[in-house]
Amino acid sequence: MTNIKTTILANQEVAPGYYRMKILAPEFERRVRPGQFVMLRALGFGEPLLRRPFGVFQTGRLQADCDGLPEKEFLEILYKVVGRGTALMRDLHEGDRVEVLGPLGRGFETASNSGQQILVGGGIGLVPLYMLAGELLRQYPVRLLIGGRSREDILMVTEFERLGVETYVSTDDGTLGDAGPVTQVLERKLTRFPDAAVYACGPMPMLEAVNAICASRRVALQVSLEAFMACGVGACLGCVVKGAGHSKEDPRYLCTCKEGPVFRAEELDWELLARRVNEGGRDHD
Amino acid sequence: MTNIKTTILANQEVAPGYYRMKILAPEFERRVRPGQFVMLRALGFGEPLLRRPFGVFQTGRLQADCDGLPEKEFLEILYKVVGRGTALMRDLHEGDRVEVLGPLGRGFETASNSGQQILVGGGIGLVPLYMLAGELLRQYPVRLLIGGRSREDILMVTEFERLGVETYVSTDDGTLGDAGPVTQVLERKLTRFPDAAVYACGPMPMLEAVNAICASRRVALQVSLEAFMACGVGACLGCVVKGAGHSKEDPRYLCTCKEGPVFRAEELDWELLARRVNEGGRDHD
Amino acid sequence: MTNPSLPENAMEAGPDLSVSLAGLQLKNPVMPASGTFGYGEEYSPYMDLGRLGAVVTKGLSLRPKAGNRTPRIAETHGGMLNAIGLQNVGLEAFCQEKMPFLRQIATPVIVNFFGNSQEEYVEVARQIDQIDGVAAAELNISCPNVKHGGIVFGTDPAAAAAVVGGVREVLNKPLIVKLTPNVTDITVIARAVEDAGADAICCINTLTGMAVDIHSRRPQLANGTGGLSGPAVKPIALRMVYQVARAVKLPVIGVGGIVTAEDALEFLIAGASAVQVGTANFLDPAAMIAIIDGLDRFCRQEQIAKLADLIGTLRC
Amino acid sequence: MTNPSLPENAMEAGPDLSVSLAGLQLKNPVMPASGTFGYGEEYSPYMDLGRLGAVVTKGLSLRPKAGNRTPRIAETHGGMLNAIGLQNVGLEAFCQEKMPFLRQIATPVIVNFFGNSQEEYVEVARQIDQIDGVAAAELNISCPNVKHGGIVFGTDPAAAAAVVGGVREVLNKPLIVKLTPNVTDITVIARAVEDAGADAICCINTLTGMAVDIHSRRPQLANGTGGLSGPAVKPIALRMVYQVARAVKLPVIGVGGIVTAEDALEFLIAGASAVQVGTANFLDPAAMIAIIDGLDRFCRQEQIAKLADLIGTLRC
Numbered sequence A, B: 001m002t003n004i005k006t007t008i009l010a011n012q013e014v015a016p017g018y019y020r021m022k023i024l025a026p027e028f029e030r031r032v033r034p035g036q037f038v039m040l041r042a043l044g045f046g047e048p049l050l051r052r053p054f055g056v057f058q059t060g061r062l063q064a065d066c067d068g069l070p071e072k073e074f075l076e077i078l079y080k081v082v083g084r085g086t087a088l089m090r091d092l093h094e095g096d097r098v099e100v101l102g103p104l105g106r107g108f109e110t111a112s113n114s115g116q117q118i119l120v121g122g123g124i125g126l127v128p129l130y131m132l133a134g135e136l137l138r139q140y141p142v143r144l145l146i147g148g149r150s151r152e153d154i155l156m157v158t159e160f161e162r163l164g165v166e167t168y169v170s171t172d173d174g175t176l177g178d179a180g181p182v183t184q185v186l187e188r189k190l191t192r193f194p195d196a197a198v199y200a201c202g203p204m205p206m207l208e209a210v211n212a213i214c215a216s217r218r219v220a221l222q223v224s225l226e227a228f229m230a231c232g233v234g235a236c237l238g239c240v241v242k243g244a245g246h247s248k249e250d251p252r253y254l255c256t257c258k259e260g261p262v263f264r265a266e267e268l269d270w271e272l273l274a275r276r277v278n279e280g281g282r283d284h285d
Numbered sequence C, D: 001m002t003n004p005s006l007p008e009n010a011m012e013a014g015p016d017l018s019v020s021l022a023g024l025q026l027k028n029p030v031m032p033a034s035g036t037f038g039y040g041e042e043y044s045p046y047m048d049l050g051r052l053g054a055v056v057t058k059g060l061s062l063r064p065k066a067g068n069r070t071p072r073i074a075e076t077h078g079g080m081l082n083a084i085g086l087q088n089v090g091l092e093a094f095c096q097e098k099m100p101f102l103r104q105i106a107t108p109v110i111v112n113f114f115g116n117s118q119e120e121y122v123e124v125a126r127q128i129d130q131i132d133g134v135a136a137a138e139l140n141i142s143c144p145n146v147k148h149g150g151i152v153f154g155t156d157p158a159a160a161a162a163v164v165g166g167v168r169e170v171l172n173k174p175l176i177v178k179l180t181p182n183v184t185d186i187t188v189i190a191r192a193v194e195d196a197g198a199d200a201i202c203c204i205n206t207l208t209g210m211a212v213d214i215h216s217r218r219p220q221l222a223n224g225t226g227g228l229s230g231p232a233v234k235p236i237a238l239r240m241v242y243q244v245a246r247a248v249k250l251p252v253i254g255v256g257g258i259v260t261a262e263d264a265l266e267f268l269i270a271g272a273s274a275v276q277v278g279t280a281n282f283l284d285p286a287a288m289i290a291i292i293d294g295l296d297r298f299c300r301q302e303q304i305a306k307l308a309d310l311i312g313t314l315r316c
């Protein structure tokens, strides 16, 4: 957990609206866990004000520019342009300066009892699963179920396959892979491997459906959540989700940035997550 | 007077802290007068908010990248890094986008009766004199008196000499050229050419001294002023100076951006310029 | 993006951007904020002024006003401070020198005005009422009452009501009252102004702020303090527009930090019937044209036939 | 730039950055703003907390408070809106879980607190007074009085005075009162609070603002409105600190939009005896250390032996 001022090594479009940014980050590789994230900001321009959170896609090393120099350790993120902050990131070039705070939060736990590892992801939610797959593959075979509305939403299949992951694609409109929700495939797999461990990241409705299935089958599930974040370190309380057993009298909030972004499913209050009920007053801080 | 969104062709340091920026600006050359300025802002980053004013250093044409394409008309500014806005400009590269509003304001009048043309400048104040010298040289010999505290403050001597301008340097500490204020040289020249036309741009104390000399000798003087500017077009009234005959009952303000930045000396209230007296209330707008 | 030469009727096929406001029918809800657009002419090289919903002049007083000494402006993060000191040419010169140009443009002209006493306010209003070609008057009550210890009219409901009432008596043209945000509860002032006879409310004027030069240890503005405007103040302006729109029945003009069409839409949704654009004119002289075009585009994308249907549709 | 392992006495050769405030002797004037620094521990990986002038906790109430639903934060130009809803662990858990850590850090601990009624405020103060290791209490009066129609204590001089007076009776530790900027004249509140027994004044809390999602037509914050903070509000905060410092004899803590040492210096020159840094902690977790180092550098450059000599030196 450090804040470094560093340099962009590359920033390239990999699919329409999706970019991969490599950032020089010495010492990062050995500190980061799959599922952890960084808070990122371009240096120099005052805007946007707040850093933006991004999952760590991977770490690695690039050859040095000259013989004799050490390799360049980098950290890589994969991001989708959705608003002001990511639009500005798109305009950054090799050599531009950025500030990176991280690695932050709690990543995936991989000490599983079972040999069966099932990852479920959609859209940009595949990002944290990539490093996770790499780690799990050292011990287990890994299956990845990718879901999306249409073929354009399906990313990175080749990358995961190259790692050695068995991938299953499904789209709502059937334009790629199976037609139907990704949860259909999940049910099939869990029927075959009832003691599998499931790891999911993606849009909230998908996570809820995955949770419902895993809960009813008592399958161990870890989910990675997103939230608006200001500080990334548990100080502002902007990113909270309700933990299991939460009530107004005994508020059991969890910070997505600190206690998450990866949670064991049973730590969360899924009913309140879905409803996002206002229990407090309408005060300002 | 247009606002164009355009591209930087080059942005290079030419002396410690001084940069020249070439900006693609079709049609600009034939519209700009010596002494006019532009309001500039980098596109995309919200900060700094307001555009910054810069005199036009020169216009020109660059060869096209390929045969058959038209030449690239450019406008060039020469700027000194003094604060937030200019520090951000320094970090811009070829290909970055900027917005340019201009040419703005009233430039120098060059229909002079006399054959003798004397320019007086200091520091970044030499910028508007460069195009002026180019234009005057078509008809007259031109002398330039450059002043500064020390040798580091003396810029662009070679550039002016290459145009064919006779240059006279003086520094307060005598590290380059004559020792003493630039006004000493001016007095000598005016004694020799009592009907010269004088054009000056530089720090306010220098302009005041030049005005005192020219006024007592009844020599025609034009000065180029600086001011904080928000709009650059005469709308915000942020950049006013007091005109001759100004009084509280009959306020005769002139906008530096619109009626200036070049003024005939007799248009200005030099006493009030020096004092900058507060005559109004303490209201907000 | 902007196409000032687009013929008027090309818009007819597209969404209807018109709004009505205090008896005025505006072709769209976008107009300049007083003091940021001079007397209109200054920006005419950059746009067809006839495309604007209205033009609002610099604040006018009975006699010419010298304003404050310089520096009058300073930049802050996301905003700017100004202490122009309400410099203006005075009503007489305005009529002679500025109105002939303004009468020719194809959009309503709104005259912003102020006074330093109740009497001056009323006298200015009386004269504005006589000016041919002025569609409405906008009363700036953010000025100190020099006769009563300098307390700002717009911060006291009774003083605000008195000046609005006085002006109302002599003004037959529509009366827009522009509120200061430097108050504890803007709805109290808004209601006072409504009861005193305003036809519309404009909010907000600038927030009082300050900047210090740490080397000279002087305020950056010669005046000491100044008015903060620009994107920095948008959240405050939006909150106040929302509050006022719910507190009164009058139409509200939203102003404060609007730079883009999206900003303007936030104000309309929060309850504004029209918007004014101030500081953004300095950033881009054609900002208002881009905003109008952006409103048009938004309506097309969201299939909104009439922009006015969006006003006050915030779901809370 | 920052060197947390620098021994304390290495500073002795350099300028004296210490300030005194309401009976506290601070090694420098820089401390976090309540609610932006958690309970201190959250930022301990990024800095030596002992280098700070003081640590200020998240606002505490008698019992744990759940706060508002999410989204609780939204970004604006140059600022952010928050509506956390004063979520906190409550006094009891604070004493048991947070104080043991805070007692170990080599700087004074200031506890920020609030209540929803006069009685709750007083009870919280009574309990804080008993906590060993707490150097001072900071009273947040920007809360609505639920027993009196929800009017915010800090917007009414009488209500502000009453709550400060009540707290004063039970609190022996130094009492800092933190003012809301959402008022017409902050000097009126400041004087009321001074008369009621405050030892220092902290200003400002956040300005009420709003942001709208134009697609869903809902406020961006679940709570509707939120508090604006960050560089955008700096000019307003600075103006208020300047006004308050001239209106009262108490020392003033300046807060609002401070990001750099230059910002902090503006506040000191305008009359603040110390400064708090809020939103900037989110932008750079070591912002306060950079500010302290920057103050040191400024003093060296300008040959200022004692930073405190700079306080209130604005020349107007």
Ligand SMILES: Cc1cc2nc3c(=O)[nH]c(=O)nc-3n(C[C@H](O)[C@H](O)[C@H](O)COP(=O)(O)OP(=O)(O)OC[C@H]3O[C@@H](n4cnc5c(N)ncnc54)[C@H](O)[C@@H]3O)c2cc1C
Residues within 6 Å of the ligand: A037, A048, A052, A053, A054, A055, A056, A077, A078, A079, A080, A081, A082, A083, A084, A085, A086, A087, A124, A127, A128, A225, A226, A227, A228, A229, A261
């Ligand atoms: C732990 C974590 C890991 C993430 N990893 C990645 C990643 O690997 N790749 C990636 O592309 N994105 C990732 N995100 C999401 C990413 O942070 C947001 O897309 C980004 O902050 C948007 O910034 P913006 O300025 O472009 O959008 P804004 O202009 O701020 O917002 C644009 C739109 O995006 C929505 N949005 C903005 N921020 C968030 C957020 N934090 N959560 C949910 N919705 C948001 C807004 O509601 C709005 O509709 C992650 C978020 C978290 C919390």
Ligand SMILES: Cc1cc2nc3c(=O)[nH]c(=O)nc-3n(C[C@H](O)[C@H](O)[C@H](O)COP(=O)(O)OP(=O)(O)OC[C@H]3O[C@@H](n4cnc5c(N)ncnc54)[C@H](O)[C@@H]3O)c2cc1C
Residues within 6 Å of the ligand: B037, B048, B052, B053, B054, B055, B056, B077, B078, B079, B080, B081, B082, B083, B084, B085, B086, B087, B124, B127, B128, B225, B226, B227, B228, B229, B261
């Ligand atoms: C008509 C005109 C022509 C100009 N031509 C040139 C030019 O050719 N080359 C060049 O380098 N500069 C020129 N300037 C000055 C230039 O505009 C300022 O240096 C620039 O705006 C500073 O921006 P900043 O953000 O870096 O500084 P800021 O952070 O805004 O300020 C830094 C310091 O500079 C001072 N300053 C800022 N703006 C001005 C200003 N407009 N006038 C006087 N002092 C100011 C401030 O007081 C402060 O001390 C010109 C100004 C005008 C009005």
Ligand SMILES: Cc1cc2nc3c(=O)[nH]c(=O)nc-3n(C[C@H](O)[C@H](O)[C@H](O)COP(=O)(O)O)c2cc1C
Residues within 6 Å of the ligand: B236, B285, C033, C034, C035, C036, C058, C059, C060, C082, C084, C086, C112, C140, C178, C204, C205, C206, C228, C229, C230, C231, C233, C255, C256, C257, C258, C276, C277, C278, C279, C280
């Ligand atoms: C330079 C300047 C001058 C202004 N002059 C006036 C004025 O004369 N009368 C008035 O009512 N408001 C005046 N205002 C306030 C604006 O009309 C507007 O209310 C304010 O700037 C907020 O809008 P913005 O953020 O879009 O600029 C002025 C603002 C600026 C920046």
Ligand SMILES: Cc1cc2nc3c(=O)[nH]c(=O)nc-3n(C[C@H](O)[C@H](O)[C@H](O)COP(=O)(O)O)c2cc1C
Residues within 6 Å of the ligand: A236, A285, D033, D034, D035, D036, D058, D059, D060, D082, D084, D086, D112, D140, D178, D204, D205, D206, D228, D229, D230, D231, D233, D255, D256, D257, D258, D276, D277, D278, D279, D280
């Ligand atoms: C996320 C957040 C939470 C806050 N919580 C509190 C609080 O609990 N008590 C309080 O008095 N002020 C609270 N504040 C206000 C800050 O202490 C500070 O007054 C304000 O943010 C302005 O300073 P800044 O611009 O440096 O952030 C909070 C501010 C933020 C941004």
Ligand code: FES
Residues within 6 Å of the ligand: A228, A229, A230, A231, A232, A233, A234, A235, A236, A237, A238, A239, A240, A255, A256, A257, A258
């Ligand atoms: S982002 Fe601040 S607590 Fe999580």
Ligand code: FES
Residues within 6 Å of the ligand: B228, B229, B230, B231, B232, B233, B234, B235, B236, B237, B238, B239, B240, B255, B256, B257, B258
């Ligand atoms: S800069 Fe606006 S009037 Fe000159």
